[in-house]
Amino acid sequence: MSKPESYKLTHLQELEAESVHVIREVASEFENPVMMYSIGKDSSVMVKLAQKAFAPGKIPFPLLHVDSNWKFKEMIKFRDDFCQANEINLIVHKNKEGVKQGIGPFTHGSKIHTETMKTHSLLQALDLHEFDAAFGGARRDEEKSRAKERIFSFRDNFHQWDPKNQRPELWNLYNTEVHRGESIRVFPISNWTELDVWQYIRQEKIPIVPLYFAKPREVVDVDGQLILLDDERMPQELATKKTVRTVRFRTLGCYPLTGAVESEADTIEKIIEEMMTETQSERTTRVIDFDQDGSMEQKKREGYF
Amino acid sequence: MMSTHNTPTHQHTNLPTKKIEDFLAQDEKKDLLRLLTAGSVDDGKSTLIGRLLNDSKRLYDDQLETLVRDSKRVGNAGEEIDYALLLDGLKAEREQGITIDVAYRYFSTSKRKFIIADTPGHEQYTRNMVTGASTAHLAIVLIDARKGVITQTKRHSFLISLLGIKHVIVAVNKMDLVDYQRDIFEQIRSDYLEFTTRLSIPDIQFVPLSALKGDNIVDRGENMPWYRGNSIMNLLEDISISGDRNFIDFRFPIQLVSRPNSEYRGFGGRIASGVIRRGDEVVALPSGISSRVESIESMGNTVDFAFPPQSVMLTLEDEIDLSRGDMLIRKNNQPQIERHFEAMLVWMDEADLDLNKQFLLKHTTQKVKARVDAIRYGVDVNTLQRSETKTFELNQIGRVVLTSTRPLLFDSYEKNRQTGSFILIDPLTHNTSAVGMIINRVHPEKLPSKIAHKWSKETNRSLVTTKERETQLSQKAMTYWITGLHASGKNDVAYDLERYLFDLGKTVIVLNGRMLRSGLNRELGFEKADRDENLRRVAEMTKLLNDQGLIVIAVFISPDKDTRVQVKEIIGAAHYKEIFINTSIEDCQARDTEGLYNKAAKGKIRYFPGVDSHYESGTADVIVDNLDQVKIQDLV
Numbered sequence: 001m002s003k004p005e006s007y008k009l010t011h012l013q014e015l016e017a018e019s020v021h022v023i024r025e026v027a028s029e030f031e032n033p034v035m036m037y038s039i040g041k042d043s044s045v046m047v048k049l050a051q052k053a054f055a056p057g058k059i060p061f062p063l064l065h066v067d068s069n070w071k072f073k074e075m076i077k078f079r080d081d082f083c084q085a086n087e088i089n090l091i092v093h094k095n096k097e098g099v100k101q102g103i104g105p106f107t108h109g110s111k112i113h114t115e116t117m118k119t120h121s122l123l124q125a126l127d128l129h130e131f132d133a134a135f136g137g138a139r140r141d142e143e144k145s146r147a148k149e150r151i152f153s154f155r156d157n158f159h160q161w162d163p164k165n166q167r168p169e170l171w172n173l174y175n176t177e178v179h180r181g182e183s184i185r186v187f188p189i190s191n192w193t194e195l196d197v198w199q200y201i202r203q204e205k206i207p208i209v210p211l212y213f214a215k216p217r218e219v220v221d222v223d224g225q226l227i228l229l230d231d232e233r234m235p236q237e238l239a240t241k242k243t244v245r246t247v248r249f250r251t252l253g254c255y256p257l258t259g260a261v262e263s264e265a266d267t268i269e270k271i272i273e274e275m276m277t278e279t280q281s282e283r284t285t286r287v288i289d290f291d292q293d294g295s296m297e298q299k300k301r302e303g304y305f
Numbered sequence: 306m307m308s309t310h311n312t313p314t315h316q317h318t319n320l321p322t323k324k325i326e327d328f329l330a331q332d333e334k335k336d337l338l339r340l341l342t343a344g345s346v347d348d349g350k351s352t353l354i355g356r357l358l359n360d361s362k363r364l365y366d367d368q369l370e371t372l373v374r375d376s377k378r379v380g381n382a383g384e385e386i387d388y389a390l391l392l393d394g395l396k397a398e399r400e401q402g403i404t405i406d407v408a409y410r411y412f413s414t415s416k417r418k419f420i421i422a423d424t425p426g427h428e429q430y431t432r433n434m435v436t437g438a439s440t441a442h443l444a445i446v447l448i449d450a451r452k453g454v455i456t457q458t459k460r461h462s463f464l465i466s467l468l469g470i471k472h473v474i475v476a477v478n479k480m481d482l483v484d485y486q487r488d489i490f491e492q493i494r495s496d497y498l499e500f501t502t503r504l505s506i507p508d509i510q511f512v513p514l515s516a517l518k519g520d521n522i523v524d525r526g527e528n529m530p531w532y533r534g535n536s537i538m539n540l541l542e543d544i545s546i547s548g549d550r551n552f553i554d555f556r557f558p559i560q561l562v563s564r565p566n567s568e569y570r571g572f573g574g575r576i577a578s579g580v581i582r583r584g585d586e587v588v589a590l591p592s593g594i595s596s597r598v599e600s601i602e603s604m605g606n607t608v609d610f611a612f613p614p615q616s617v618m619l620t621l622e623d624e625i626d627l628s629r630g631d632m633l634i635r636k637n638n639q640p641q642i643e644r645h646f647e648a649m650l651v652w653m654d655e656a657d658l659d660l661n662k663q664f665l666l667k668h669t670t671q672k673v674k675a676r677v678d679a680i681r682y683g684v685d686v687n688t689l690q691r692s693e694t695k696t697f698e699l700n701q702i703g704r705v706v707l708t709s710t711r712p713l714l715f716d717s718y719e720k721n722r723q724t725g726s727f728i729l730i731d732p733l734t735h736n737t738s739a740v741g742m743i744i745n746r747v748h749p750e751k752l753p754s755k756i757a758h759k760w761s762k763e764t765n766r767s768l769v770t771t772k773e774r775e776t777q778l779s780q781k782a783m784t785y786w787i788t789g790l791h792a793s794g795k796n797d798v799a800y801d802l803e804r805y806l807f808d809l810g811k812t813v814i815v816l817n818g819r820m821l822r823s824g825l826n827r828e829l830g831f832e833k834a835d836r837d838e839n840l841r842r843v844a845e846m847t848k849l850l851n852d853q854g855l856i857v858i859a860v861f862i863s864p865d866k867d868t869r870v871q872v873k874e875i876i877g878a879a880h881y882k883e884i885f886i887n888t889s890i891e892d893c894q895a896r897d898t899e900g901l902y903n904k905a906a907k908g909k910i911r912y913f914p915g916v917d918s919h920y921e922s923g924t925a926d927v928i929v930d931n932l933d934q935v936k937i938q939d940l941v
Binding site: 007008009010011012013014015016017018020021024025027028051052053054055056057058140141147148163164166167168169170171172173175177178179190191193195196199202203269270272273276 | 325326328329332333334335336337406407408409410411413418420432433435436439440547550552560561563564565569571573574575580602604605612613614615616618629653665667668670722723726727728730735736737740
């Protein structure tokens with residue numbers, strides 16, 4: 001028998017084992033789970049973990065993308081190609097009422113857009129399909145208020161999170177009990193850091209949206225954020241200010257609300273190097289975080305991931 | 306439309322500028338250490354964590370910017386940076402100035418990756434500390450050098466020991482405020498070691514510290530030349546934790562069964578303990594059927610062996626019917642298989658423990674119903690004194706006896722953190738009411754299975770007494786408890802007795818299993834805990850009827866002596882007469898028109914008295930040995 005030294009796991013293997021356990025637990029304990037799919041790198045890692053959890057079988061639950069109608073075009077293409085190639089059951093939900101009213105960040109501002117097309121739209125989708133568990137790709141190291149969130153995070157009938165009344169979570173014994181209408185948000189990669197995610201993408205050769213890699217792109221400087229000229233919906237007075245710069249995106253969301261950074265990083269290694277040596281954490285390019293202090297916590301209480 | 310923020314700048318910090326591939330190759334090999342920090346903000350705990358994060362170069366500058374901004378507004382550290390604000394994420398907590406929940410922090414050094422569970426020091430939040438401790442390999446206990454070993458230190462150390470953390474670093478902080486005096490540090494060390502002789506923490510190390518000034522956090526510093534040990538960071542990087550895992554007792558709780566096609570049947574789960582190899586013989590519990598491991602898949606790759614805490618998928622050589630909650634083990638290394646066990650419980654619910662409530666118990670991948678039968682004692686976390694207590698309130702810790710409806714496959718928590726731990730979930734509110742660590746000492750048959758509880762005299766405010774009712778009905782309120790094997794003739798005797806008493810002008814009622822189970826108790830099953838619950842309700846109901854002056858004839862197999870004693874206790878000895886119908890098992894089988902004995906013999910019914918379980922006699926007031934010769938009037 002081998003010595004205990006050979007029974008070692010690297011941190012990534014240990015995180016992987018934990019995440020797979022969590023994903024399997026949800027598939028076993030809930031009647032109607034769904035995996036939130038944002039098309040971002042964290043989602044891509046989460047989907048990979050789900051594939052591993054059920055290999056050689058298929059993922060036994062659908063993926064849900066809440067399409068705010070303002071995502072980068074490349075994201076949508078990546079989504080459709082990826083899901084088709086991997087035989088993934090994908091549900092796309094748009095807030096039809098919002099689309100009809102023409103809600104968008106340029107005309108209505110980031111707050112109303114996010115509330116209507118993301119937060120409200122997500123809740124619509126969860127109610128429509130009566131999901132009792134929804135996976136999210138959030139990590140605790142992303143943002144202060146997330147550091148305290150459980151892996152299994154209870155939501156009441158109104159999808160609200162009560163940070164003062166969370167269920168104790170011990171060992172790997174997760175309390176999955178819910179009444180009808182209540183649900184659990186599950187964060188299988190809670191304990192992963194941004195570096196872990198990139199390393200894993202590199203190690204597992206996980207495909208990600210090309211927007212993460214630097215290349216010359218047409219952008220507009222809007223109040224200090226470099227916004228991609230992604231379609232004709234950008235107001236003319238902004239669009240005329242376009243310049244070509246070599247940029248990439250650290251996070252992906254609605255294109256008018258997600259700033260690019262100037263970068264030469266066109267490989268994963270270069271991205272990691274840039275990340276290790278640069279000084280701003282990733283969420284600074286998400287415009288919505290700057291609305292008010294504690295804003296992410298506020299959004300989470302309201303049901304946003 | 307959008308708020309203003311500067312384009313991110315690209316200042317380079319002084320990280321090693323090695324080639325990124327080298328960095329990644331090194332980084333991939335790091336292991337993961339989970340640690341808990343225990344202590345209050347007053348001890349400088351948040352400052353210590355802030356330092357660890359900062360000094361390991363993991364604090365991004367923009368987080369620092371936010372911090373400087375926040376410090377000016379609500380900070381408690383004067384003009385200096387308040388590291389605590391970095392950690393206390395939630396608004397409500399910032400306003401109260403205390404951390405109230407577990408927060409997880411991440412940092413890494415060139416040797417290891419770390420996850421810190423940051424938990425509060427205040428007494429009312431014991432449950433959070435227990436939560437953080439449950440997954441930790443190591444704990445840092447902070448002591449304020451000016452205060453020494455105080456009640457809070459003892460409380461934290463007790464919880465660390467209770468949750469089975471094997472490594473403790475005692476950080477004696479604020480040494481700068483005691484002029485870095487060595488004897489103060491040494492005194493604290495000996496006080497702490499004296500206290501912890503009562504606990505079980507195998508590895509304890511001490512570091513004198515000034516978190517504020519940075520002494521002995523990463524570097525030794527120059528203020529304490531008398532200290533020759535390691536800095537906190539060095540200890541964290543070097544402590545070996547691989548020996549803490551259990552590689553001996555193979556336990557594989559089945560989490561799910563995967564059947565992607567008719568060829569493949571995989572059993573998914575996380576290895577709780579032990580090592581398993583391809584070709585190894587395994588036994589499935591509870592069925593006891595054995596087979597061999599045909600293949601092991603780990604993350605989509607086929608491997609030769611697997612160990613904890615890996616998540617894997619196993620296939621077996623034989624087709625065995627296994628489902629979630631079952632367990633694979635090795636032939637000569639079995640866990641305990643019991644429905645009755647003792648545990649240390651930490652109560653986590655705002656509502657007190659109710660001994661009559663049936664909880665959901667989650668253990669490994671199994672979920673069963675369970676009840677707390679009895680409280681052995683409560684532990685005062687501050688003094689470690691044991692005391693008698695009737696219930697547990699929030700944050701109470703103590704030793705209890707539990708019974709579950711189905712047997713659990715467990716080891717003691719001491720031996721196995723994964724198979725020795727469980728949570729209790731309230732069936733109505735779904736709160737996690739308690740968490741438990743199983744103790745492996747007492748033989749289950751010696752444990753009390755408690756169904757009785759003390760009746761409160763206050764519950765009945767009627768102006769009419771039982772005595773008056775009895776007088777009006779010209780009878781004495783009695784319960785005739787008719788017990789014996791299935792088909793022993795209990796009901797024949799009961800209905801004869803009813804007719805006899807009725808004809809005498811008495812008011813009498815017969816209760817039997819069929820009547821109760823078709824309605825009032827219809828959700829109850831036939832396993833021990835449910836049968837006990839059935840009888841408990843019958844006894845309570847019988848008591849209510851007796852209180853109204855009525856005569857009750859209760860017809861129940863009630864094979865357990867212990868349970869009948871408790872039934873008698875509920876009804877009251879003065880109103881209770883037990884009649885045992887002692888028909889032989891052969892005669893019972895012959896009389897059995899429903900064929901239940903047949904079914905039980907084939908294993909279709911479990912726990913059937915006379916077949917796979919016993920009837921315990923020895924408590925009857927009257928024994929009927931021969932049905933044909935019984936004289937009804939002699940029974941009353």
